[in-house]
Amino acid sequence: MPDFERSGRLKLPYIxxxxxxxxxxxxxxxQMLDAIVQLAVxxxxxxxxxxxxxxxxxxxxxxxxTGVWAQAPGHLAYWNAGGWLYLLPQEGxxxxxxxxxxxxxxxGGSWQLLLQNxxxxxxxxTSDAVNRLAVxxxxxxxxxxxxxxxxxxxxxxxxxxxxxxxxxxxxxxxxMGLAGNDSFSIKVSADGNTFxxxxxxxxANGLLAGAAVTDTASDLTPGRLxxxxxxxxxxxxxxxxxxxxxxxxxxxxxxxxxxxxxxxxNANGNYMRFADGTQICTRRVQLTGISINVAMGSLFRATVGxxxxxxxxxxxxxxxxxxMASQNASIRNNASVLKTRQGSTLGEADWVGIALWAPSSITxxxxxxxxxxxNAIGTxx
Numbered sequence: 001m002p003d004f005e006r007s008g009r010l011k012l013p014y015i016x017x018x019x020x021x022x023x024x025x026x027x028x029x030x031q032m033l034d035a036i037v038q039l040a041v042x043x044x045x046x047x048x049x050x051x052x053x054x055x056x057x058x059x060x061x062x063x064x065x066t067g068v069w070a071q072a073p074g075h076l077a078y079w080n081a082g083g084w085l086y087l088l089p090q091e092g093x094x095x096x097x098x099x100x101x102x103x104x105x106x107x108g109g110s111w112q113l114l115l116q117n118x119x120x121x122x123x124x125x126t127s128d129a130v131n132r133l134a135v136x137x138x139x140x141x142x143x144x145x146x147x148x149x150x151x152x153x154x155x156x157x158x159x160x161x162x163x164x165x166x167x168x169x170x171x172x173x174x175x176m177g178l179a180g181n182d183s184f185s186i187k188v189s190a191d192g193n194t195f196x197x198x199x200x201x202x203x204a205n206g207l208l209a210g211a212a213v214t215d216t217a218s219d220l221t222p223g224r225l226x227x228x229x230x231x232x233x234x235x236x237x238x239x240x241x242x243x244x245x246x247x248x249x250x251x252x253x254x255x256x257x258x259x260x261x262x263x264x265x266n267a268n269g270n271y272m273r274f275a276d277g278t279q280i281c282t283r284r285v286q287l288t289g290i291s292i293n294v295a296m297g298s299l300f301r302a303t304v305g306x307x308x309x310x311x312x313x314x315x316x317x318x319x320x321x322x323x324m325a326s327q328n329a330s331i332r333n334n335a336s337v338l339k340t341r342q343g344s345t346l347g348e349a350d351w352v353g354i355a356l357w358a359p360s361s362i363t364x365x366x367x368x369x370x371x372x373x374x375n376a377i378g379t380x381x
Contacts, residue, residue, distance in 0.1 A: 009090070010032065010033075010036070011032075012029040012032055012033070013025045013028050013029050031078070031080055031085055032085070032087060034056070034078075034080070035058055035076065035078035035080075035085060035087055036076070036087060036093070038096075039058065039076075039093065039094065039095040039096065040058065040095070040096045040098055041058050041059065041060050041076070041095045041096065041097060041098060041104075041111075042057050042058060042059050042098055042099070043059055043060070043098075043099055044060040044097065044104065044111050045060065045061075045062040045111075046059040046060060046061050046062060046065065046069070046077070047061075047062050047064065047065050047066060047069075048065070048066050048067060048069070049065075049066075049067050049068055049069050049077070049084075053079040054079065055079060055080060055081070056078075056079070056080060057078075057079050058076055058077065058078050058079075059076070059077045060076055060077075060089075060095070060111055061073055061074060061075050061076070061077055062074075068084060069084075071086070072086040074088070074089075074109070075087060075088050075089070076088075076089055089106040089111075090106065091106060091107060092105065092106065092107065093105070093106040094106075094114070095111065102114070102115075103115075118132075119132070120132045120133070120134075121133050121134075122134045122135075123135045123136065123137065124136035124137050153177060155178060158181060158182050159180060159181070160180075161177070161178065161179045161180055162177050162178045163175050163176060163177025163178060163179050164176050164177055167192075171191070171192030172189055172192040172195070173188065173189055173190075173192065174186070174187065174188050174189070175187045175188075175189075175195065182203050183200045183201055183202060183203055184200070184201045184203070185197050185198075185199060185200040185201070185210070186198045186199045186200075186210075196211050197209075197210045197211060198210050198211050198212040199212050199213070208225075211224075212224060212225055213225045213226075214226055244259050244260070245259060245260045245261060246259055246260070246261055246262070246263065247259030247262060248262050249261070249262040249273045249274065249275050249380075251275075251277070251381055256275035256276075258275070259275070260274070260275045261273070261274055261275070262274075264310070264311070265310060266310045267310075268283055268307070268308045268309055268310040269281060269282050269283030269284065269309060269310040269374070270282050270283075270310060271309070271310045271311040273311065273380050277314075277379040277380060277381050278377070278378075278379060278380075279311060279313060279314075279377070279378055279379055279380040280375070280376070280377050281309040281310055281311055281313075281374075281375065281376045282373065282374065282375045283307060283309060283310065283373075283374040283375075284324070284371065284372070284373055284374070285304075285307055285354075285371070285372040285373075285374060286369055286370075286371055286372075287304060287369065287370040287371075287372065288366070288367065288368070288369060288370075289364040289365055289366040289367060289368055290302055290304065290328070290331070290356065290364045290368075290370050291362060291363050291364040292331065292356050292357070292358040292361065292362040292364075293361045293362065293363060295361075296357075298359075299357050299358065299359060300357070300358050300359075300360060300361045300362070301355050301356065301357050301358075302355065302356040302358075302362075303354075303355050304354040304355065304356060304372070305354065306354070307354070307374060309374070309376055311380065312380070313376065313378040313379065313380065314378065314379045314380055314381050315378050315379045316376060316377075316378035317377045317378050317379075318376065318377050318378075319374075319375070319376045320374070320375045320376070321354055321372055321373070321374050321375075322372065322373045322375075323356075323370065323371070323372055323373075324371040324372065324373050325369075325370070325371045326368070326369070326370040326371070327368040327369050327370070328362065328364055328365070328368045328370060330358075330360075330362040331356070331358070331362055331364075331370055334358050334359065334360065334362065354372065354374075
């Protein structure tokens with residue numbers, strides 16, 4: 001039929017002047033309108049005609065249909081009054097998919113889901129070429145469909161960015177994600193131009209870096225988090241914990257490099273060293289048959305001798321000697337005053353002597369025991 005005998009868009013047949021059997025032309029146009037108005041399709045990409053089609057059913061044919069449909073690939077097949085009517089869809093036609101309940105649009109030579117491959121979508125606002133999806137609302141909900149829910153942000157290459165950017169007045173203030181590399185990071189900005197990486201997670205081992213954590217064992221920057229672990233199975237030596245409170249103390253350049261407290265003993269007594277340099281030494285001395293009988297003016301003295309402490313001092317703050325007990329009643333009852341005579345150098349590990357003083361002469365007896373307690377406080381470095 002020549003083009004002037006049909007409408008320009010839907011190709012509906014015109015009733016021509018002086019035409020006989022006008023009802024045939026009219027009915028053909030009605031059939032076509034019945035097929036495409038409020039178009040509802042039984043199935044898309046159909047290949048084989050049904051054995052018992054129902055009147056009014058429409059099928060969207062595939063590229064290589066079979067049987068009686070072979071003559072009309074890509075057409076709409078409309079069954080009416082015992083025969084098939086074939087219609088070629090045009091760009092922009094809409095059809096309801098009866099099988100899935102979805103809308104499809106004919107574009108680019110195929111029936112595509114209406115909400116797929118959109119150029120943009122704006123909800124309460126307008127999308128653009130960069131922000132293909134734009135939403136303006138009080139909140140946006142992403143919920144589960146019966147189990148979990150995962151949001152994916154993908155990028156093309158490692159040097160690209162896949163992140164969430166938080167803005168205030170359209171100016172960036174915080175960003176989290178993969179920004180310019182494959183390390184997950186959290187960045188902050190005061191002006192939207194200069195960003196500081198607060199945290200960065202190494203994807204190979206999970207270790208942290210950034211302005212929010214210490215970068216060296218001696219980093220004392222206020223407000224930074226202490227890093228636990230310089231490598232797999234290791235703890236930062238600068239971090240004190242139950243396992244490093246007690247142990248050998250040490251220092252380098254005045255900075256502690258060992259445990260907090262060291263406690264030890266040897267044949268010369270017990271000692272405690274602290275990470276700040278403080279040292280305390282104690283020793284118990286047992287004297288046998290001591291006599292206090294050397295006249296010193298109105299008093300009498302006994303020189304006990306000198307004793308080593310269990311650890312060496314760098315400097316000494318104080319030294320003390322206490323009599324714990326004595327089997328000699330005269331020594332015990334006269335409450336003898338004990339004096340010490342320090343060596344000429346305070347750094348020595350021993351004391352030149354300990355002297356016992358009494359107001360009267362006391363003679364000791366062999367086998368009598370007198371117990372002294374020695375203590376000293378100073379520094380070990």
